Amino acid sequence: METKDKHIVIGGEAGQGLVTIGQMLTKALARSGYEVLVAQHYMSRVRGGHNTYRIRTGNGEIVSPVDGIDILVALDQETVSRHKANMTESGIVILDETLDPEGLKAVRVPFKELAPRPIYQNIAGLAVVAELLGIGQEVLQKLIRNTFRRKGDEVVTQNLTVLDEACRWTEAHKSSCTPLPPAEGDSGRMVIHGNEAIALGALAAGVKCCFFYPMTPATSVAQNLITYAERMQLIVEQAEDEVAALNMGLGSVYAGAKTLVPTSGGGFALMTEAVSLAGVMESPIVIVLAQRPGPATGLPTRTEQADLNLALYAGHGEFPRAIYAPATVEDCFELTYRSFDVTERFQTPVFVLTDQYLADSYRAVHKFDLAALAPVAEPDTGNEGDRSYKRYAFTEDGVSPRKLPGFSEALVLADCHEHTEDGHITESMDVRVAMNDKRMRKEQGMRAETLAPRYFGDEGASRILVCWGSTEGPAREAAARMRRKGARVGVLSFTQVWPLAPESFMPLLENAEEVIGIEGNATAQFMKLIRQETGFKVHRTVLRYDGRPFTPRYILQNLGEEEG
Amino acid sequence: MIDIKEYGEYTTSWCPGCGNHDVLKALKQTLSELNLAPRDVAHVSGIGQAAKAPHYISLNGFNGLHGRGLPSAQAVKLANPALTVIAESGDGCNYGEGGNHFLAAIRRNVDLTLLAHDNQIYGLTKGQASPTTMEGHVTKSQPGGVYNSPFNPVAVAIGMKCSFVARAFSGNVPHLVSVMKQAIRHKGFALVDIFSPCISFNKVNTFGWYKQRCYELPADYDPTDWHGAMEKAQEFGERIPIGVLYKNPRPTLDSRYDFLQKGPLCKQPVDHGTLDTIMDGYL
Numbered sequence: 030m031e032t033k034d035k036h037i038v039i040g041g042e043a044g045q046g047l048v049t050i051g052q053m054l055t056k057a058l059a060r061s062g063y064e065v066l067v068a069q070h071y072m073s074r075v076r077g078g079h080n081t082y083r084i085r086t087g088n089g090e091i092v093s094p095v096d097g098i099d100i101l102v103a104l105d106q107e108t109v110s111r112h113k114a115n116m117t118e119s120g121i122v123i124l125d126e127t128l129d130p131e132g133l134k135a136v137r138v139p140f141k142e143l144a145p146r147p148i149y150q151n152i153a154g155l156a157v158v159a160e161l162l163g164i165g166q167e168v169l170q171k172l173i174r175n176t177f178r179r180k181g182d183e184v185v186t187q188n189l190t191v192l193d194e195a196c197r198w199t200e201a202h203k204s205s206c207t208p209l210p211p212a213e214g215d216s217g218r219m220v221i222h223g224n225e226a227i228a229l230g231a232l233a234a235g236v237k238c239c240f241f242y243p244m245t246p247a248t249s250v251a252q253n254l255i256t257y258a259e260r261m262q263l264i265v266e267q268a269e270d271e272v273a274a275l276n277m278g279l280g281s282v283y284a285g286a287k288t289l290v291p292t293s294g295g296g297f298a299l300m301t302e303a304v305s306l307a308g309v310m311e312s313p314i315v316i317v318l319a320q321r322p323g324p325a326t327g328l329p330t331r332t333e334q335a336d337l338n339l340a341l342y343a344g345h346g347e348f349p350r351a352i353y354a355p356a357t358v359e360d361c362f363e364l365t366y367r368s369f370d371v372t373e374r375f376q377t378p379v380f381v382l383t384d385q386y387l388a389d390s391y392r393a394v395h396k397f398d399l400a401a402l403a404p405v406a407e408p409d410t411g412n413e414g415d416r417s418y419k420r421y422a423f424t425e426d427g428v429s430p431r432k433l434p435g436f437s438e439a440l441v442l443a444d445c446h447e448h449t450e451d452g453h454i455t456e457s458m459d460v461r462v463a464m465n466d467k468r469m470r471k472e473q474g475m476r477a478e479t480l481a482p483r484y485f486g487d488e489g490a491s492r493i494l495v496c497w498g499s500t501e502g503p504a505r506e507a508a509a510r511m512r513r514k515g516a517r518v519g520v521l522s523f524t525q526v527w528p529l530a531p532e533s534f535m536p537l538l539e540n541a542e543e544v545i546g547i548e549g550n551a552t553a554q555f556m557k558l559i560r561q562e563t564g565f566k567v568h569r570t571v572l573r574y575d576g577r578p579f580t581p582r583y584i585l586q587n588l589g590e591e592e593g
Numbered sequence: 594m595i596d597i598k599e600y601g602e603y604t605t606s607w608c609p610g611c612g613n614h615d616v617l618k619a620l621k622q623t624l625s626e627l628n629l630a631p632r633d634v635a636h637v638s639g640i641g642q643a644a645k646a647p648h649y650i651s652l653n654g655f656n657g658l659h660g661r662g663l664p665s666a667q668a669v670k671l672a673n674p675a676l677t678v679i680a681e682s683g684d685g686c687n688y689g690e691g692g693n694h695f696l697a698a699i700r701r702n703v704d705l706t707l708l709a710h711d712n713q714i715y716g717l718t719k720g721q722a723s724p725t726t727m728e729g730h731v732t733k734s735q736p737g738g739v740y741n742s743p744f745n746p747v748a749v750a751i752g753m754k755c756s757f758v759a760r761a762f763s764g765n766v767p768h769l770v771s772v773m774k775q776a777i778r779h780k781g782f783a784l785v786d787i788f789s790p791c792i793s794f795n796k797v798n799t800f801g802w803y804k805q806r807c808y809e810l811p812a813d814y815d816p817t818d819w820h821g822a823m824e825k826a827q828e829f830g831e832r833i834p835i836g837v838l839y840k841n842p843r844p845t846l847d848s849r850y851d852f853l854q855k856g857p858l859c860k861q862p863v864d865h866g867t868l869d870t871i872m873d874g875y876l
């Protein structure tokens with residue numbers, strides 16, 4: 030994983046347009062054929078505060094955010110003072126000529142001269158960075174045309190003029206920064222973030238309803254579905270609260286619609302009663318839980334992996350569930366798609382457990398190949414069925430034939446109480462036990478299909494880093510740096526965290542000399558889960574819960590390793 | 594007309610003499626007279642004595658959570674508008690635990706009928722005050738008498754210009770049937786608040802109490818007059834009007850989705866062609 034890359038950090042207050050510069054730069058880089066990886070750090074406010082948009086770009090595998098900054102685009106003085114300690118040796122800061130570079134190597138830009146009005150300063154800034162990096166102007170021109178087309182020809186022309194002038198101005202300063210090496214990647218890739226990929230995965234699977242109540246960082250899943258609702262013909266309804274959202278979800282699922290309910294910790298806490306309802310009603314529902322730090326409102330716009338236990342144990346009583354934890358943007362698409370199939374087949378809630386870092390992280394990915402997807406299981410809309418139909422018929426695998434109301438003479442009775450095979454309330458001890466056993470039998474079926482964790486590294490590695498979800502990238506890169514120093518290190522990355530299938534990973538863990546758990550919470554929730562399920566105790570842990578995503582440096586420092 | 598036997602006969606766990614029996618009887622008669630086959634009706638409820646109704650009638654049923662029947666019922670209709678959706682629950686369920694959902698349902702105006710059994714008490718949990726319990730009413734949980742002022746569901750609904758608001762009494766079945774019929778036929782969110790006496794825990798608002806007070810709205814009453822309806826909604830004491838208090842035809846949420854006219858969502862194919870073009874937008 031040798032990378033020749035650059036880490037560009039754009040910093041400033043919310044409302045200064047740093048996301049615009051960041052997004053356009055990301056697209057320009059991806060379209061030029063470079064890899065990109067974005068990490069966004071923002072504060073919970075609409076204006077002001079200190080935010081950063083961080084792009085790591087270059088050739089080769091780029092799977093993790095890093096700490097050292099090569100190019101700092103400072104939209105305000107605070108950005109310079111906050112980040113100067115993290116500059117790499119050759120790092121430069123790009124800033125307005127009126128700001129103080131505080132001793133850093135700088136390109137001081139006369140923004141006032143280059144942009145006729147402040148709203149064009151974004152484009153000027155973009156032009157300067159792009160020119161320093163060696164991105165062709167054509168890519169930028171095309172991007173500007175596409176971005177501003179809807180605002181009319183004049184806006185496009187103005188922006189193109191600013192671009193042209195800023196690029197020309199930058200030419201004289203090119204020596205201050207080594208450009209990126211020629212791009213080696215494919216230029217025809219999509220630039221999307223984790224939550225966009227989740228929305229696309231749901232659409233590919235045939236999602237027809239989404240009920241939500243806004244909560245960062247889950248909102249953009251619903252927002253994306255809203256963007257395509259008319260074209261893809263689905264209903265996205267903002268519920269009065271999260272309690273309503275999930276209870277609505279169970280209503281639409283009862284009537285046969287594939288349904289997604291996205292939320293974050295606090296919202297999910299409110300949904301737990303309905304999660305339990307999904308369990309007893311045996312409802313196929315997909316819940317996206319985008320983690321952010323708690324307890325309660327916590328750090329609303331930061332990242333963490335501390336809601337594993339919540340997803341695992343949410344809901345009173347006992348019932349099976351599956352929990353996927355995407356590590357990459359591609360996983361977001363694939364695992365959401367898979368969730369719809371698994372929930373449809375096993376008729377029990379399925380979770381996609383993501384986090385703020387991944388939710389907001391743009392990457393360049395190949396267009397998802399829809400034709401290559403295995404079909405998702407469909408509900409039975411056949412018109413066979415009569416009054417003898419039993420919604421909760423006892424079966425060997427625990428899965429009962431699920432009919433939909435209104436399609437046949439069969440009446441479908443879904444119930445929240447313990448119930449008989451035909452869905453009626455019962456207090457019978459025997460039926461209770463048989464029905465509970467029936468539901469729990471589904472877990473065996475799901476376990477047989479549990480995704481084996483991914484392993485990166487040499488066979489017989491003496492040290493293994495165990496992680497789940499979005500921590501995979503940083504762990505892989507930390508391992509790569511250790512390997513460069515001669516260590517034999519592997520990474521075991523779980524993209525499904527429940528149910529676990531120990532036979533798929535235990536031999537590996539047992540043969541390693543040292544197993545190190547890496548996760549974004551303070552109590553090593555997943556490592557405890559492994560221990561609970563297998564008796565295996567990891568030897569060490571590296572935990573992070575300061576609201577920021579893992580970086581290789583953070584992992585290596587905490588392991589007492591040199592950064593490499 | 595569908596034979597009433599089609600809707601089944603079940604032994605219930607309701608006390609003999611409970612108003613709920615008559616509400617159930619009226620519902621069966623209504624469905625039969627409206628020619629609604631069991632397979633075409635989805636009956637959604639929350640938790641409470643009244644909310645057990647889906648277990649005592651042969652229809653498609655969804656017996657959900659306390660207070661949460663309405664959210665589920667609305668989504669059932671959105672996912673399959675071919676179904677006639679009836680939500681049924683008690684006053685605690687609809688106006689207490691589910692108060693926020695009640696307000697949202699009025700605003701959303703999905704085409705369904707809410708039958709709210711209003712016995713002005715919590716029945717299933719044995720006699721605590723409900724949002725509609727009258728001031729001063731002494732219960733085991735409110736030994737000093739209820740000091741909160743009662744929630745007036747019909748006034749709130751009319752205040753919010755709810756699409757259809759009615760009040761009825763389980764002790765007058767023919768009238769209740771006529772109101773239920775109008776509610777189910779009405780396109781939009783229809784509230785029917787039904788006095789259904791709890792003979793075990795409400796010793797104040799008894800069958801006789803309602804019988805003495807409830808009177809049918811006169812034939813010339815105009816339910817489209819909002820001010821008049823507001824006035825009638827405040828009449829609760831010696832005399833209580835029953836019948837359709839207010840009607841406000843307005844577009845339903847389900848009718849706003851063109852593609853819903855094509856039939857249930859689960860039958861609509863996934864359009865990978867369009868999705869592919871959507872993905873091109875990210876290139």
Ligand SMILES: Cc1ncc(C[n+]2csc(CCOP(=O)(O)OP(=O)(O)O)c2C)c(N)n1
Pocket residue numbers: 640641642643644659682683684685686687710712714715716717718723791
């Ligand atoms: C979340 C939750 N809280 C409390 C209960 C307990 N509970 C069951 S029924 C009920 C009140 C029922 O009163 P009402 O809705 O008026 O119906 P009734 O029994 O009078 O028909 C309560 C509080 C519950 N099942 N779920």
Ligand code: SF4
Pocket residue numbers: 606607608610611612613642712716717790791792793794
């Ligand atoms: S307790 Fe009251 S509401 Fe419940 S069944 Fe008996 S009479 Fe009816």
